[in-house]
Amino acid sequence: MRLFSIVQHLHGEGIERALLYLTKVGGLDLSRMSPELPFLKSINLLRNCLVHNGGVLSGSLNDQLNKFVLDNPALRGNPGREVILGKDFIQEFIVNLKGFFAKFENELKVFMERVNS
16 A cells, blocks of 8 residues: 555656656666766657657747757757757667666666565
C-alpha cells in the first residue's frame, strides 16, 4: 500500500515522472548522469515542439528549448521560427543515449547490490 501511495503523489508527466519514480521508489542517484540527462530532457522538449508545434519554437528568448537550440551547434533556429536539425544532431543524440544508458546500468548495479546485501 505504501508504494501505491508514493506513486499516487508523484508529480510531472512522462520522463520527469519516471525519473522521479526511480529516485523516490528505487533510490537511484541520477545526479551522476550529467551531461546526458539534461541533454535528454532537452530532447524531450524538442520532441514536444516537433510533434505539438510543428517544429516552431516559442517566441520567448527565455524559453528552455530556445536556449538549448541556441547553445547546440547541431541545431539551428530562432524564437518564433522553425527549428532545424543539423547533420550532426543524430550522432550527438546517439552518443548521449549511450552515455546515459551506461551510467544508468551502473546505477542499477549499485541498486541491485544494495537490495541483495
